[in-house]
Amino acid sequence: MGRIIAIANQKGGVGKTTTAVNLAVSMAANGKPILLIDLDPQGNATSGLADGLATPSATSYHVLTGLKPPSDAVLPAKQPGLWIIPANRDLAAAEVELVNVERREFRLRDALRDAVAAWEYVFVDCPPSLGMLTVNALVCADTVLVPLQAEYYALEGLAHLMNTIRRVRQRLNPALSIEGILLTMVDSRTNLAHQVEQEVRKHFPGEVFATTVPRSVKLSEAPSFGKPILHYDPHSRGCQAYVDLAQEILVREANP
Amino acid sequence: MGRIIAIANQKGGVGKTTTAVNLAVSMAANGKPILLIDLDPQGNATSGLADGLATPSATSYHVLTGLKPPSDAVLPAKQPGLWIIPANRDLAAAEVELVNVERREFRLRDALRDAVAAWEYVFVDCPPSLGMLTVNALVCADTVLVPLQAEYYALEGLAHLMNTIRRVRQRLNPALSIEGILLTMVDSRTNLAHQVEQEVRKHFPGEVFATTVPRSVKLSEAPSFGKPILHYDPHSRGCQAYVDLAQEILVREANP
Ligand SMILES: Nc1ncnc2c1ncn2[C@@H]1O[C@H](COP(=O)(O)OP(=O)(O)OP(=O)(O)O)[C@@H](O)[C@H]1O
Ligand SMILES: Nc1ncnc2c1ncn2[C@@H]1O[C@H](COP(=O)(O)OP(=O)(O)OP(=O)(O)O)[C@@H](O)[C@H]1O
Ligand SMILES: [Mg+2]
């Protein structure tokens, strides 16, 4: 049974989707069977892999609300070894619908239960909030990967995110731990990026990945072609960063 | 009675807060009395103006839930002519609390009703979602200013935002119109930025501001000092862009 990794941060635009898509592809390229679940009503992870993707017949909305089993929603991505449960705007309704429902925080966990044994890693791309969708992802996850833009507002929100993760661990998912904090969009020419990196490594020793993702326009161009960076520009620094990140996670897994 | 302008886009990290803070300051510097309402539980607009701000005794949570009148929550910012209703994490509870409440979409509108006559413009900074908080802002607003990062995922979400604005206009606030679409973080060296700008001006003729905001590290440094760009680096291109934007809005207002 694989590990479920939620990719979460309530701060908007920090690189959650870019990390979910490109890390999932890099892991699959390592020969691991990977499932990516798009849990954001924006559906950006789904469109980031649109190239070669069949038209969805069921989405994460159907899975979360129990209307369909995960096997009905899973689609193969173009990258061999990678599958995706897509999302669309219907998912936004789930935020409201789940408010008055039994075990509302456990819906995703209950739906996935035995269905994900076939995959070695399951990544869940979360929306920029700490509402019902992100809480569902945190309750079903083994670990949380936190993309952190090397900027002030993103750093400011980190303490609140960590508190939320601690509360979910105490009340809903005792096994939940931090996979790591990933510094994204790092522009090494600016003082701000260095300051943020120093701050984070000081306050969260041992929890920040050695790999950092540089700001790279290729990463933001790739989604307009529906392609992950590995298929769009495998020689770019952005691509190398996600290949390195996959290695760092796999090496750590092999030598806990 | 002033105009209420909601600054909204469900896509995360597109420059909503940076626009709310710096446009509000630029308008106040033009001698207009301005109110900025922080309606994002992240409280970034509040910390972006932290320099010289007193400790809040009441927040937008109290105003939205009717616990306190707006006059109890309003604080003067360091920029003369600018006032702010601050936010903190308590506001996140309002998303859930409002779900089962009468006239849930009208809470902010009802709370502000006569209280904002003293200000010529009221700006409302929204969170990255289309939930209860953003809907409340759209229902009380006269117009919506849409910051749009010059990137693919942001462009993809624009149609959905425009649909939501149209639905709010049809069902809840017939007077709601578009103040304009503002291109942000424009890196003129990249093709992507030019393509996005061309697309948007083609699909939304007459609705895109002539002013665009360049990517400028000074804009992302300023919040770490709790200062708007006008006080942090008045000679930067980022600052000039928000001064120009204020002018563009005021000139248009004078010559409808
Ligand atoms: N390392 C990078 N270099 C340059 N651009 C990047 C990088 N990572 C992400 N981007 C771009 O920045 C924008 C924000 O990234 P992304 O959409 O992945 O963030 P997110 O956290 O998923 O946003 P949201 O909060 O809306 O879900 C996107 O347009 C993306 O293409
Ligand atoms: N023109 C710009 N140039 C460089 N950096 C910018 C610019 N505008 C905003 N930023 C930075 O980009 C990040 C995102 O901007 P901001 O927080 O204003 O977006 P937002 O839409 O309010 O995000 P959220 O969706 O989380 O509310 C911030 O770190 C900000 O300092
Ligand atoms: Mg995303």
Ligand SMILES: [Mg+2]
């Ligand atoms: Mg914001």
